[in-house]
Amino acid sequence: MSTALRMTVPAGGRLTVDLRALASNWRRLADRSGPAECGAAVKADAYGLGVERCAGALVAAGCRSFFVAQPSEGVKLRSVAASATIYVLNGYTSGAAPIYFAHRLRPVLGSSEEIASWLGETGEAGEPAALHVDTGMNRLGLDLAEAAAIATDDGLLSRLRPALLMTHLACADTWTNPMNANQIRRFAEVRALFPSVAGSLANSAALMEGGREIRQDLTRPGIALYGGRWSAASNPLETVARVEARVIQIRDVAAGECVGYGATFVAGRPSRIAILSAGYADGLHRAAAGQEVAIGGRRVPIVGRISMDLTAVDVTDLETGAVQRGDFAEVFGTVIPLDEVANRVGTIGYEILTSIGRRYERRYLD
Numbered sequence: 001m002s003t004a005l006r007m008t009v010p011a012g013g014r015l016t017v018d019l020r021a022l023a024s025n026w027r028r029l030a031d032r033s034g035p036a037e038c039g040a041a042v043k044a045d046a047y048g049l050g051v052e053r054c055a056g057a058l059v060a061a062g063c064r065s066f067f068v069a070q071p072s073e074g075v076k077l078r079s080v081a082a083s084a085t086i087y088v089l090n091g092y093t094s095g096a097a098p099i100y101f102a103h104r105l106r107p108v109l110g111s112s113e114e115i116a117s118w119l120g121e122t123g124e125a126g127e128p129a130a131l132h133v134d135t136g137m138n139r140l141g142l143d144l145a146e147a148a149a150i151a152t153d154d155g156l157l158s159r160l161r162p163a164l165l166m167t168h169l170a171c172a173d174t175w176t177n178p179m180n181a182n183q184i185r186r187f188a189e190v191r192a193l194f195p196s197v198a199g200s201l202a203n204s205a206a207l208m209e210g211g212r213e214i215r216q217d218l219t220r221p222g223i224a225l226y227g228g229r230w231s232a233a234s235n236p237l238e239t240v241a242r243v244e245a246r247v248i249q250i251r252d253v254a255a256g257e258c259v260g261y262g263a264t265f266v267a268g269r270p271s272r273i274a275i276l277s278a279g280y281a282d283g284l285h286r287a288a289a290g291q292e293v294a295i296g297g298r299r300v301p302i303v304g305r306i307s308m309d310l311t312a313v314d315v316t317d318l319e320t321g322a323v324q325r326g327d328f329a330e331v332f333g334t335v336i337p338l339d340e341v342a343n344r345v346g347t348i349g350y351e352i353l354t355s356i357g358r359r360y361e362r363r364y365l366d
């Protein structure tokens with residue numbers, strides 16, 4: 001490789017992923033899952049943080065079962081988790097059997113059509129499958145009548161060899177919602193039809209808020225592993241992700257001058273404005289009003305419109321010299337919690353993490 005190609009290309013910012021915190025969060029969730037096994041949802045590239053490194057750390061911590069959404073994610077995961085059990089949540093797409101074979105992926109089958117297609121293409125040679133039963137969310141899953149028909153079809157069962165029966169709660173983030181009790185009760189009815197098949201019900205919220213009955217045999221937390229909040233309550237888990245953007249210019253702006261597209265910010269006083277090399281293409285949501293970043297541990301306001309690649313912040317109140325060209329401003333992480341940013345832009349931590357984008361330098365602490 002030529003010297004030029006070996007040089008580090010400077011990025012507009014960096015994403016730091018604390019793999020020790022990730023492993024520690026998993027151990028905590030595993031303790032709470034016990035005696036059930038604790039798996040991990042690593043779909044969408046481990047919620048945007050990088051599935052290879054995150055799954056590697058989770059395997060080292062003892063995690064053996066993983067949930068991805070799509071087969072391509074399972075293929076990537078298999079390269080770092082040679083002996084893990086990998087469930088593909090979004091069902092089975094016809095024609096994908098060779099991929100499922102080659103990478104030992106287990107489909108989560110959620111309709112009679114999917115079951116027929118899976119068995120037609122893999123026969124008895126396929127991995128054992130999981131069955132997804134809909135208990136009220138009406139997103140994916142077999143309805144109760146379909147599940148009951150399968151449960152009494154011995155021929156079908158012997159070919160399918162279901163390894164897991166799962167359902168998903170619609171309202172786990174508000175645990176007092178009666179939907180939860182209803183879905184748990186329906187799931188118990190379905191499980192009684194498949195007495196020898198393991199069950200799985202709990203995402204992060206259900207695991208943290210629910211009682212023992214939601215643990216079943218395997219839990220599948222996602223957001224809590226990555227340090228995100230699963231409900232309106234405070235979050236006792238460790239921060240895993242930190243996003244920082246580089247200061248690329250600091251400029252003086254006279255009172256009455258404007259900043260950025262649309263001239264929406266007009267300086268009310270002589271101001272110092274720092275320009276960050278990250279914008280909405282890097283997950284700084286343009287919709288945000290009143291957002292802050294942190295420089296040297298101090299909060300400063302974002303001013304004007306966020307552009308695709310650039311964001312302006314008002315650093316007038318920092319001491320002269322407290323911010324220099326080349327410094328980093330925290331977008332979220334240790335000073336500004338992920339969930340605060342999510343709240344300000346009217347979304348959830350899940351969406352903030354999965355929209356971090358591909359342009360940051362990625363650093364993994366282990």
Ligand SMILES: *Cc1c(COP(=O)(O)O)cnc(C)c1O
Nearest residue numbers: 041168203204205220221222223
């Ligand atoms: C994403 C997902 C999970 C994990 O949910 P979190 O709220 O992130 O813990 C679990 N189960 C299913 C079916 C999912 O789609």
